[in-house]
Structures are given as C-alpha cells and as structure tokens.
Amino acid sequence: MKIKHKFLIILILIISIASFFNFYEKEKTVFNNINEDKKYTWNLNDIYINDEDWEKDYKKLEKNINKIEKYKGKLSRSSKYLFEALNNRDNLNKTLEKLYAYSYMKKDTDTNNNKYLSLCDKISYLSVKLNSKTSFIETEILNIPKTTIDKFIKENERLKDYKFYLENLFRVKNHLLSKDEERILSLSRAMANSPEKIYTLFRDIDRKTNLTPGEYNKILRNDNRETRKKAFEEEFKSYKKNINVLSGTLSGEVNKNIFYSKARDYKSALQASLDSDNIDVSLYNNLINVVNNNLKPLHKYVNLRKKVLNIDKVHYYDMYVPISQSDLEIDYEKAKNILYGALSPLGEKYIDDLRYGLNNRWVDVYSKENKRGGAYSWGTYDTHPFVLLNYNNTLDSVSTLAHEMGHAMNSYYSSKKQNYINYHYPIFTAEVASITNEALLFEYLIKNAKTKGEKLHFIEGYIDLIRGSIYTQVMYAEFEKTIHEKVEKGEALTADALNDIWGKLMKKYYGEDFYVDELSKVWWSRIPHFYSNFYVYKYATGCSAGITLVQNILNDEKSKEKYLEFLASGGSDYPINILKKAGVDLSSTKSVFNALKKFENLLDELEELTIYTN
Structure with a gap:
C-alpha cells in the first residue's frame, strides 16, 4: 500500500507539473500575442500615463x-x-x-x-x-x-x-x-464648429453600414464587378439616406467661412483662407485652369480602363480596381522594409529616425470595429508624432503609410529645430512632405520590379497617386470654390443643387467614357475635407512640388540637403518662400505642368504594357 501510495503521489506530482507547464505555455502564448498586437497600436502613454493624468493637466x-x-x-x-x-x-x-x-x-x-x-x-x-x-x-x-x-x-x-x-x-x-x-x-x-462636429458624428457613429472603411476600400479593388457595385451602393446609400441633413451641414460650413471672411473684410472666403499662408488667389485659380486645360490625359486613362476591363462605360466603382489585376499582398512588416529602401535617398539619419518611429508604436496600424476610418498624422510639440492607419495589405496601404510618415517626419524634424511658435507648418507645405515620400516609393518600386506584372502594378499606383492628388483634388477644389461663390451670390445649397454641381464636374473631368450614376452624385457628401475650408487644393500643389523635388533629390546630392532643411523649417517663413529654398517655385505653374507630364508619360508606359504586349 505504501508503494502504491508513493507512486500515486509521484503520478499526481508529474501531472501537476505537466499541467503547470502546459498552462504556462498557453499563458505565454496569450501574453506574446497581446504584446504582438500592442506593437501595432499607439502608445498614448507617451502623452499621458492615464486618464487621471489628463484630468490633472x-x-x-x-x-x-x-x-x-x-x-x-x-x-x-x-x-x-x-x-x-x-x-x-x-x-x-x-x-x-x-x-x-x-x-x-x-x-x-x-x-x-x-x-x-x-x-x-x-x-x-x-x-x-x-x-x-x-x-x-x-x-x-x-x-x-x-x-x-x-x-x-x-x-x-x-x-x-x-x-x-x-x-x-x-x-x-x-x-x-x-x-x-x-x-x-x-x-x-x-x-x-457645429457643422463639422455633426458631420463627424454622423460619419463615425450614426451612419449604418456593414463595411468598415478598410473593408470598403479593399472591395473596391476586387476584380468582381458585381461585388464592387454592391459595396459602392451600400456605402453611398448610407449617405444618400441622410443627404438633406448632409447638405445642411455643408451649407452651414460654407456660411461659417463666408461669415468670418466678411467679418475680417475679405473679398471672399477663398481669399480669407489663402491669406493665412500669404498666398494669392491667382495661384488657386491658375491651378484649376491648368488642370482644366490638361484633362485629355485623364480622359485617355478612363478610356484605357474601359478597354482593359472590357466594359461599355466606366462607373465610379470601376475607377479603383487595378487594371493590372495584381494579387500582390504586402504585409505591414514588408511594407516597412520597402519604405527603408525607397526613402534611402534621403540619407541614413532619416532612415534611422523613420525606423525608430515605426518600431516604437508611433503608428496605430489595423482597422477594427469602432475605429475611425482613413489615415492621418498628429502629434504635439512635446511628444513624437502619431500616425493612424487602417492598413489592409494593399499597395495603396503602403502608399498611405509612406504619405503619413512624410507628415510625421516633417513634424519630428520641425519640433527638433524650431521653437514652438514656428513649429507648426502650414498644410500647404505639409502635403509636399507626404507626397514626396509617395513619389520616392513608386520610383523605387518601378525600378526594382521583379516581373512585368509587378511593374505594371507599380506604374498604375504612381498614376493613381497623381490622379488622386491632382486631378481629383482639383475637381474637389473647383467644387468648393463653386459652392462658396454661389452662397456669396445669395443662392441656396440644396441637396439637389450640390448633386447637380458634382455630376457636371465628374462628366467634365472624367470624359465621355465615364458614366455618372445618380447615386455617385452624392460623392461630395463623403469628403470630410470640405469641413476644413479650402484644404484640398494643397494636395495638388503638394503633389506637383513633391514630384519636382523627387527628380531633384534623385539627381543631385545638394537637393537632398535642401529638402531635409525644408522638413525642419516648420512655419518659420511663408510657405512659398520655404519651398523656393528647397528648389520649387509654386508661384509659377511649371511644377504642375511637370507633374501632369509625368502622369502622361506613365500612362503611355501603362498603355504599352497592357494593350500592346502579351
């Protein structure tokens, strides 16, 4: 009995130890998974340790x-x-x-x-x-x-x-x-600020849809047209159901801008907005005119989509699916390594600082339930920058990461060199830093493409960057200018009036091969930047300047140093002057022409790869 008793005790002990180690391994795995997840989220403790510290401050x-x-x-x-x-x-x-x-x-x-x-x-x-x-x-x-x-x-x-x-x-x-x-x-x-607040609450909380922003954007790139159409309809119908409320909020925003411009004795809301950066209204108008006079390449691009996709007319939901039909997926870790290579022309210090930020929780990476859609960079003078993403393993996500880290590095270097009063750079120069990163990314990817399919996909990505940043944003800018001028003349902004303006702009910009669906006319209601008072044109000037700067950086070592000085300049001078020191004169339309010419050249190459070769 004693032997059996001892054996039983030993057996229980062995089972207990085994159970302990099994439990330990499970807990270790859970712990590691938590840590793994954490590294892809913000560490907001870098601002305040907890909510109680926030309350104290x-x-x-x-x-x-x-x-x-x-x-x-x-x-x-x-x-x-x-x-x-x-x-x-x-x-x-x-x-x-x-x-x-x-x-x-x-x-x-x-x-x-x-x-x-x-x-x-x-x-x-x-x-x-x-x-x-x-x-x-x-x-x-x-x-x-x-x-x-x-x-x-x-x-x-x-x-x-x-x-x-x-x-x-x-x-x-x-x-x-x-x-x-x-x-x-x-x-x-x-x-x-009520119009913007109401719009944000609707977009982020009250709008009912089964798709997160990340899921919707990914489905628009799906090669099944019916799938794309259904996603488009679900997304746009969620806005159309509330279109009268949304027209009211946008009308309120426009009236607010006009009120402040009149209170400060400006001729228009546009002039009041641009004057904060010491920019003449002629720059805005010249930008719209230059793009309006160079719409043929965009029409050619839509026509190419029609041919490659083999459809009668190109609809809104056909504008985002890659015509290269690439199944390329790029996980976040691979995306980081791509950035290190693509941005290496900016020098070792830039890459070291970039690597530190990406590996020390500056970025909240993945989409999740109740997380805000889109992407942005934000920070304060006393903290490092933070970047919000909704990363989904697409080339577009890699491009967005490059874009937002351009903003982040701009903030980081400005905070290091400038005092607080000169730390805040204007949006006008901010978009230069972000799009320079994106242009460097595509130059690198195209140069290092391993197959014809990859090259095609990367060229298309570069085209989409220019299309989205110049053609699309100038269309937005023209819409914004038009609706402000209507109200300044005493006209009302009803939902029907806004839809009509938007529909005519889509037809003009995208050409005869583009079909304007009735539902697509509510597109304007999905643009949060219309609540930021003549913001969108800065994407176009930023893209134009960025493409010029990239060509300079890739061909001249001194241009790299000038660019790094630009990143650290913050708001220490007027944006036009800061950019002139970096090598771009935006008071001229030359850089816009250069960017549109780059679009045209890339389009020719895309057409050759898709139509004239097997």
Missing part, C-alpha cells in the same frame, strides 16, 4: 488660463512684458494641444466610447475659453507702433523667436478687429 490649464490676463494693457510698456505674454500663451497652448491629442486619439480608436467623446467636448470648451482669454494679445500688439516692436526685438534676444510671427501679424493688420470684436469671434468658434 486639464484642471491645471483651466486654473492657469485666467492668469494670462495680468498682461492686459502692459504689452507696450516693455519687451519683457511682451515676451512673457507670448511665452505664457504658448505654454498654455502646448498643454491644450496635448489634451486635445490624447482625448481625440483615444476617441478615434474607439469612436463608440462616450467617455472620450466627453473629454473631447471638455477640451473643445476649454479651447474656446483659452482663445477668448488670449485674444487681447494680438489686438494690443497691433496698437503698438511697428517701430517700437522692432526696437523690442533688438533689445530682447528671446523675442527674436517671434520675429516672423510679429511681421506676419502686422501683414494682416487690416483684417484684425478691435479687442471686443476679436473676443466675440473667439467665443463664436465652438458654435461655428
């Missing part, structure tokens, strides 16, 4: 806002007071930006979480309060003689950081209002 900012008022009436007394007021305002804004970034990025990864929606509302309220409390600063500065400001800058070394800011402030002096009027405009901002 929020209360601290709320408490400190009123302290800025101690400088009221004192800015003309000395350079010391002027510097302290500007510096304290900047410190308040730095904290505000951190609070904004954390709450909105938390919300964007879980749009159904009411807690973070509430935090976003709180910080939006505090932003309005801060703008209201600090609005006196610029009004007081503009009441100081410019000669006194110049004297202050000379005698106070710390004020030299604000030299460009102050010069630009005096440039727009005639469009700034009295202290009380500026305060009223500041208080109106929360109300004025």
Whole structure:
C-alpha cells in the first residue's frame, strides 16, 4: 500500500507539473500575442500615463488660463512684458494641444466610447475659453507702433523667436478687429464648429453600414464587378439616406467661412483662407485652369480602363480596381522594409529616425470595429508624432503609410529645430512632405520590379497617386470654390443643387467614357475635407512640388540637403518662400505642368504594357 501510495503521489506530482507547464505555455502564448498586437497600436502613454493624468493637466490649464490676463494693457510698456505674454500663451497652448491629442486619439480608436467623446467636448470648451482669454494679445500688439516692436526685438534676444510671427501679424493688420470684436469671434468658434462636429458624428457613429472603411476600400479593388457595385451602393446609400441633413451641414460650413471672411473684410472666403499662408488667389485659380486645360490625359486613362476591363462605360466603382489585376499582398512588416529602401535617398539619419518611429508604436496600424476610418498624422510639440492607419495589405496601404510618415517626419524634424511658435507648418507645405515620400516609393518600386506584372502594378499606383492628388483634388477644389461663390451670390445649397454641381464636374473631368450614376452624385457628401475650408487644393500643389523635388533629390546630392532643411523649417517663413529654398517655385505653374507630364508619360508606359504586349 505504501508503494502504491508513493507512486500515486509521484503520478499526481508529474501531472501537476505537466499541467503547470502546459498552462504556462498557453499563458505565454496569450501574453506574446497581446504584446504582438500592442506593437501595432499607439502608445498614448507617451502623452499621458492615464486618464487621471489628463484630468490633472486639464484642471491645471483651466486654473492657469485666467492668469494670462495680468498682461492686459502692459504689452507696450516693455519687451519683457511682451515676451512673457507670448511665452505664457504658448505654454498654455502646448498643454491644450496635448489634451486635445490624447482625448481625440483615444476617441478615434474607439469612436463608440462616450467617455472620450466627453473629454473631447471638455477640451473643445476649454479651447474656446483659452482663445477668448488670449485674444487681447494680438489686438494690443497691433496698437503698438511697428517701430517700437522692432526696437523690442533688438533689445530682447528671446523675442527674436517671434520675429516672423510679429511681421506676419502686422501683414494682416487690416483684417484684425478691435479687442471686443476679436473676443466675440473667439467665443463664436465652438458654435461655428457645429457643422463639422455633426458631420463627424454622423460619419463615425450614426451612419449604418456593414463595411468598415478598410473593408470598403479593399472591395473596391476586387476584380468582381458585381461585388464592387454592391459595396459602392451600400456605402453611398448610407449617405444618400441622410443627404438633406448632409447638405445642411455643408451649407452651414460654407456660411461659417463666408461669415468670418466678411467679418475680417475679405473679398471672399477663398481669399480669407489663402491669406493665412500669404498666398494669392491667382495661384488657386491658375491651378484649376491648368488642370482644366490638361484633362485629355485623364480622359485617355478612363478610356484605357474601359478597354482593359472590357466594359461599355466606366462607373465610379470601376475607377479603383487595378487594371493590372495584381494579387500582390504586402504585409505591414514588408511594407516597412520597402519604405527603408525607397526613402534611402534621403540619407541614413532619416532612415534611422523613420525606423525608430515605426518600431516604437508611433503608428496605430489595423482597422477594427469602432475605429475611425482613413489615415492621418498628429502629434504635439512635446511628444513624437502619431500616425493612424487602417492598413489592409494593399499597395495603396503602403502608399498611405509612406504619405503619413512624410507628415510625421516633417513634424519630428520641425519640433527638433524650431521653437514652438514656428513649429507648426502650414498644410500647404505639409502635403509636399507626404507626397514626396509617395513619389520616392513608386520610383523605387518601378525600378526594382521583379516581373512585368509587378511593374505594371507599380506604374498604375504612381498614376493613381497623381490622379488622386491632382486631378481629383482639383475637381474637389473647383467644387468648393463653386459652392462658396454661389452662397456669396445669395443662392441656396440644396441637396439637389450640390448633386447637380458634382455630376457636371465628374462628366467634365472624367470624359465621355465615364458614366455618372445618380447615386455617385452624392460623392461630395463623403469628403470630410470640405469641413476644413479650402484644404484640398494643397494636395495638388503638394503633389506637383513633391514630384519636382523627387527628380531633384534623385539627381543631385545638394537637393537632398535642401529638402531635409525644408522638413525642419516648420512655419518659420511663408510657405512659398520655404519651398523656393528647397528648389520649387509654386508661384509659377511649371511644377504642375511637370507633374501632369509625368502622369502622361506613365500612362503611355501603362498603355504599352497592357494593350500592346502579351
């Protein structure tokens, strides 16, 4: 009995140890999988350790806002007071930006979480309060003689950081209002942001569809036409069902822009928007005119699609399926390695910094339920940049990664070199950094294609970049200009009017081989950038500049150094001047012509590969 008892104990012990190790291995696997998943998500602890730390900073900012008022009436007394007021305002804004970034990025990864929606509302309220409390600063500065400001800058070394800011402030002096009027405009901002807020809530929460943005975009590339059509119909019908509400929100956005332009005595909303970057309206109009005069290559591209896909007419849902019929899938890890090779002309330091960001949770990679669609780059002066993706293993996803990391590296280098007041680069130059990355990517992929099929796929990707960034965005820009001008003339923006404008633009841009479905006329309602006040044209100027810069970088070592200096320039000068130093003059239409010529040359090569060879 004793022997049997000992044997039983030993047997139980062995089973227990085995069970323990089996449990350990399972837990280890789960743990490793969690860590594996984590590395593809943001580490927002780099901004705040937790929500409680956010609340502490929020209360601290709320408490400190009123302290800025101690400088009221004192800015003309000395350079010391002027510097302290500007510096304290900047410190308040730095904290505000951190609070904004954390709450909105938390919300964007879980749009159904009411807690973070509430935090976003709180910080939006505090932003309005801060703008209201600090609005006196610029009004007081503009009441100081410019000669006194110049004297202050000379005698106070710390004020030299604000030299460009102050010069630009005096440039727009005639469009700034009295202290009380500026305060009223500041208080109106929360109300004025309602159209965008309503649109965002509809798009991210209330719109009912069975497809995530990542899934929808992938299905549009499916070679089964009926599958594409069904996805298109489901997506667009989710907007059409609410088209009157959406026309109302866009009309509200347009009226908001016109209200602020009139309040500041501009001739138009377009002029008011462009003047913030010191850009003349002629650049916008010339861009539209140049593209309108060069639509034949786009019509030829649509015709090529018609031939290759063997269809009578090209519909909206036929514009995204690769005519190369490639089944190429690129997982995220492979995409990172491609980027290291493609962007190597920018030098070792750039690649080292890029690699660090991609491997240290700067990027939230994959689509998931309740995650915001699309992609963006965001960050603050005191933190590294963050990038949101909805990566789906397509070439388009690789291109989007290159694009957003272009923004991220622009932010990263600007924060390293510039003081806070000059750190924020305008969107006008931001799109140059992102599209330069994409153009370098396609130049690299085409050069290193292993098969004819791959080369065809990469050429098509490059064509789509130019088509999407210039032709499509200029069509958007023309739409935006048209609807603002209609309201400025006293006309109403009904859903039918917006659909009609959009339908005519599609026919003009895409030509006779393109069929304008009634449902496709609601396309305008899916464009969130229309809530960012003449934003979209900057993609076109950015693409034009980026393609020119890539040719310079690939052929001249000095151009690389100029480009890296451009990335670190932030908003330290007017965007046209910053780009001139980098080697591109956007006051001329030459770079736009160059980009459209590149499109045409790529199209000829695509046609030769698809039609004239087996």
